[in-house]
Amino acid sequence: MGLDPGNPGQTPLDEDEKDGLLIETVSTRGELDEFEQKNIEKAVQWTISKTFKVDTILTEQFVKEVHSRMFNEVWGWAGEFRHTNKNIGVDWTRIAMHLKQILDNTRFWIQHRTFSEDEVAIRLSHGLVQVHPFPNGNGRHSRLCADILVAHVYDKEPFAWGGAVRLSTEGEMRRRYLDGIRKADNGDWTDLMKFARSGGR
Numbered sequence: 001m002g003l004d005p006g007n008p009g010q011t012p013l014d015e016d017e018k019d020g021l022l023i024e025t026v027s028t029r030g031e032l033d034e035f036e037q038k039n040i041e042k043a044v045q046w047t048i049s050k051t052f053k054v055d056t057i058l059t060e061q062f063v064k065e066v067h068s069r070m071f072n073e074v075w076g077w078a079g080e081f082r083h084t085n086k087n088i089g090v091d092w093t094r095i096a097m098h099l100k101q102i103l104d105n106t107r108f109w110i111q112h113r114t115f116s117e118d119e120v121a122i123r124l125s126h127g128l129v130q131v132h133p134f135p136n137g138n139g140r141h142s143r144l145c146a147d148i149l150v151a152h153v154y155d156k157e158p159f160a161w162g163g164a165v166r167l168s169t170e171g172e173m174r175r176r177y178l179d180g181i182r183k184a185d186n187g188d189w190t191d192l193m194k195f196a197r198s199g200g201r
Helices: 029-049 060-071 092-112 117-131 138-152 172-185 190-196
Strands: none
Touching: 029 060, 029 138, 060 092, 060 138, 092 117, 117 138, 117 172, 117 190, 172 190
16 A cells, blocks of 8 residues: 655655664654654764864764764664665775765865865765765765864854754755755855755754
């Protein structure tokens, strides 16, 4: 029996989506979203309660730790790079190399004040999305990494990201976010930066 397309949260998870799932009772996308959101909120609290220096933030170990803390109560592979190719992202065998390049670039931009503080953080987030290091959760992970950078390195408010709790669900906020990413792919950072600072808390 088909489910109401107007209520995507009730969509059953397919077998691929269940691979690595730690919570056996989860059966729908809506339930999964709830468990993931609770996990992510704990990770956000962790970032607020600690102080991180730039040399800690811009390492592969830290990038993995952020992802692990966001999803380690839901997914067995949290914090581990993917081992297959996706329709987005670099070849899985080159993840570590591309990630190092992004982190090194970000360190250079900070040291040489190449871009504005917000743009440095947004470029880091965008680069992480392009690499797509993990099996899932890459967008949310990249945004939290940008928040950590702008808060801990520049002592600024984290981004509001349009004020949306979940940009992973369809809607106007997701459309604006993806449009901004596509423009950034072509070197125009204006809309993505505006979106990141829109919908303030």
